[in-house]
Amino acid sequence: MNMHVAKQTGPAQIEINGVAFNAEPGQRPVLVDGCDTIPKLFQTRCMALQDRTAHREKDMGIWKSYSWSAYWDHAKWIGLGLISLGLQRGEVVSILSEDRREWLYTDMGVQGAGGIASGVYTTDSAAQLAYLVNDSDSRFLFVENDEQLDKYLEIEAEVPSLTKVIIYDREGLHDLDQEKCIFIEDLYDLGRAYDAKYPGAFEAEIAKSKPEDTAMLIYTSGTTGMPKGAMLGHENVLASMESGARALAVEREDEQLCFLPLCHILERNVSVYFPLGAASTVNFAESPETVFDNMQEVSPATFFAVPRVWEKIYSRVLVLAQEATPIGRWAFQRAIKAGQARAEYVMYGKTPPASVAATYAFWDFAVLRNLRRMLGMDRMRRGGTGAAPISPELLKWYWSIGVPLIEGYGMTENAGISTINTLEHNLPGTVGRPVPGVELRIAEDGEIQTLGLNNFQGYWRNNEKTAETFTADGWLRTGDVGKVDPEGNLTITGRIKDIIITAGGKNITPAEIESRLKFSHYISDAVVIGDRRKFLTCLIMIDQENVEKFAQDRKIPFSDFASLCAAAEVVQQIRDEVEAVNKVFARVEQIKDFRLINVLLTAEDDELTATMKLKRSFVEKKHKALIDDMY
Known part of the structure; x- marks a missing residue:
């Protein structure tokens, strides 16, 4: 619980960072400063x-x-x-x-x-x-x-x-x-x-x-079908605000x-x-293109972004490090090494040994605090990531440079927040425990279900879809598959509707494999194919920035995005990434072949949602020729 300066103000209220909330989360009426x-x-x-x-x-x-x-x-x-x-x-x-x-x-x-x-x-x-x-x-x-x-x-x-x-x-x-x-x-x-x-x-x-009035409609981008307008009431948003204040204090x-x-x-x-x-x-950032410059100017105390943004910042630092003098590169590597040794402890809420802390303090003074200042992260108390899986190695890298980065989970239908790691209780690889005021359970089929006053009112003028989204006893069906450890930490393993049943009858959750592939700096997205087929294949979108840098460093000729995707060395590099991921999975879950999507996609393309996720159904339809070629 992140309750700095918490003090009792009355029988039913508690003050968190100067704001009064109900003493117990999840109580009606939800009140923020009355x-x-x-x-x-x-x-x-x-x-x-x-x-x-x-x-x-x-x-x-x-x-x-x-x-x-x-x-x-x-x-x-x-x-x-x-x-x-x-x-x-x-x-x-x-x-x-x-x-x-x-x-x-x-x-x-x-x-x-x-x-x-x-x-x-x-x-x-x-x-x-x-x-x-x-x-x-x-x-x-x-x-x-x-x-x-x-x-x-x-x-x-x-x-x-x-x-x-x-x-x-x-x-x-x-x-x-x-x-x-x-x-x-x-x-x-x-x-x-x-x-x-x-x-x-x-x-x-x-x-x-x-409280019961509808405050807003948020149209879910939806990887299948037309967008649906999720109705969030004032109570839903205030409940989310209340949970956030307890788990993610904003000062x-x-x-x-x-x-x-x-x-x-x-x-x-x-x-x-x-x-x-x-x-x-x-x-307000001037535009999505100026975010990194505006970060330096503002130096925010907290910063939430999708994994794609955190990956871009990391890539930018690596490029700058490679362009540094030999002594600069050496110092950077030593500083990161010292940071990683410390991260092994602080990421999990443990106190590092004195020698580890002292080595880090030196390199933090010499290198890392200047790096944070350059990134606009020198005042960052907490970074947050969600909406898609993030590589555990990337999380560790941020903790190594002195930026605590935590992962959480929520969706439009539960007002954006249901579980979160905190600085005090963080378990990388999971999306944390339920926030105060939210209950969580795993159904028999593995579906994650949540209950709380943040659960939305339903879909705008769509009673049928609304009824499908709630269980008989009022819990929200998230459509995600996951598991909870004995301490209550949630791990998301995929989407129910995306489960692949191979020709051999094996049930496979593609999201786990896709997430592992996306942890590669060279892969921005992936769609695993294999429903009713003998083996799994994959369509891959390369990360343009990092793959271009890879090609330039190795003097690989290319003239546009399509020719970059066609370069033999690039294809081989992606093959190596796929092989590395295959080693983590059972034989039946391994990718036997892949193809690169050689057109640059934007949110205006049918294949992408507005939040830049590939829509499985559109991708399979549009790139049928590539898929058929693999079989």
């Missing part, structure tokens, strides 16, 4: 914090600060502006934008007005946007700029439910003459006018909010960096709701 909904907590924070900095964002290369008062005013104007345009309680508003402070203003404004906020990935196509708007029956759509507006203009006739489209960024759109389109400044003006006419209207709407002085899509539950928790609970400061 508030039972997100808008009520938002109002409480803004009224108390006023001129303190809530957000920072770069403008023309300079970081600018924005206060909690500005957060309140803009959210209020958006909420009241939408009400003046006809928004009714319980109606959906869609947001199609990269991360920026207006995203949060809109989220809080919509919820404050009694609406339901629904994020759309900026990588979604116009056709996908049409599906999401129609499925959610959105009345209003917020778009970031001309690029995202173009998607709406392409499908305007297909989305009749939309009454207004609000644009954040005016650049390139000064001559826009579109009846349904207005700029965010116009909406602010409408909100100000409504506020002047009906003083206290926004506060009155906030007071009407109830008031913390600086955080927002860069993953805000329509994903992980970033929404990390950059909107947990900071709202803790009253900490959120900094």
Whole structure:
């Protein structure tokens, strides 16, 4: 339990880092500083914090600060502006934008007005946007700029439910003459006018909010079928906030960096709701491409990212180390060795022997603390990773350089958090124990099931799918397969629907094999094939950055991604990686052949989800020729 400065404040409440929660997690009503909904907590924070900095964002290369008062005013104007345009309680508003402070203003404004906020990935196509708007029956759509507006203009006739489209960024759109389109400044003006006419209207709407109201729709990217809108209520999010405060304390002085899509539950928790609970400061990365530069400038106290990001940082350090002077390379290797010796203890919550600690202290002073400063990790109390498996060796490397990196597990349907390793109790290779307020069990077929007030309300207008997702006694079926050790640590082994039954009748969980393959720095993703076939094969996506570096170092000629995939030395290197993984598995679980997917995929391709995971069904269909060739 990560409860710094915890003290009893009353019979039913406990204070964690200056915020009051129920003394026992999982109790109804879920209260954060006495508030039972997100808008009520938002109002409480803004009224108390006023001129303190809530957000920072770069403008023309300079970081600018924005206060909690500005957060309140803009959210209020958006909420009241939408009400003046006809928004009714319980109606959906869609947001199609990269991360920026207006995203949060809109989220809080919509919820404050009694609406339901629904994020759309900026990588979604116009056709996908049409599906999401129609499925959610959105009345209003917020778009970031001309690029995202173009998607709406392409499908305007297909989305009749939309009454207004609000644009954040005016650049390139000064001559826009579109009846349904207005700029965010116009909406602010409408909100100000409504506020002047009906003083206290926004506060009155906030007071009407109830814990059971739906706060947001989060469309699951879904590796099969069309996306489904998961309904999360205020209670679900506050329960997640409560669990997070106990297991992953965020402190008031913390600086955080927002860069993953805000329509994903992980970033929404990390950059909107947990900071709202803790009253900490959120900094917006300029773009996904500038994350590493912005990290150096912000030096966040906590940082959550998917494994792909942690791998990129590691690769960047290795490249820099190789380019160093001979003495620099030697010092770096010695420092890492000293760090790894210490990590063997601290990763597992043990105290290292004095000699190990002393050697590390020297190399930390000489090399590692400068490395952390260069990476923007010198103030990092805790790094977090989730959404996909991460290599145990990579976890150890981060602990070695003095960055505690822990792994957790959650999904949209349980508000993003169900188990987590903590600094005090960490077991690499597992995703930790259930967070306070969440119960976990393994069903007879191996499925992981969870129970807690964070379990979602169901799928939007899809009672059939909702019924399938819960057991008769109310537990959430996660669809993941796993096992729990005697200490309560969870290990995830795969997805139920992905289980392969070979022609010989052997049941195989491909996720375990795929995860092992992805631990290679040269492999970014893999799909194991073999259902109703005699043996297993695999389609592999190489890691472009690392494989290009591999080819350049060995002077292997290539002109584009396809020719890189075709290079004999590259294919051999991947074969060596596959063979190394095969040694870990039984004969029937070994990969007998593989092919490389030789096109660069983006989230706009059918084969990838918005969170950059390969969709098994699409991959098998699209690359049928490659698969048939292996058999």
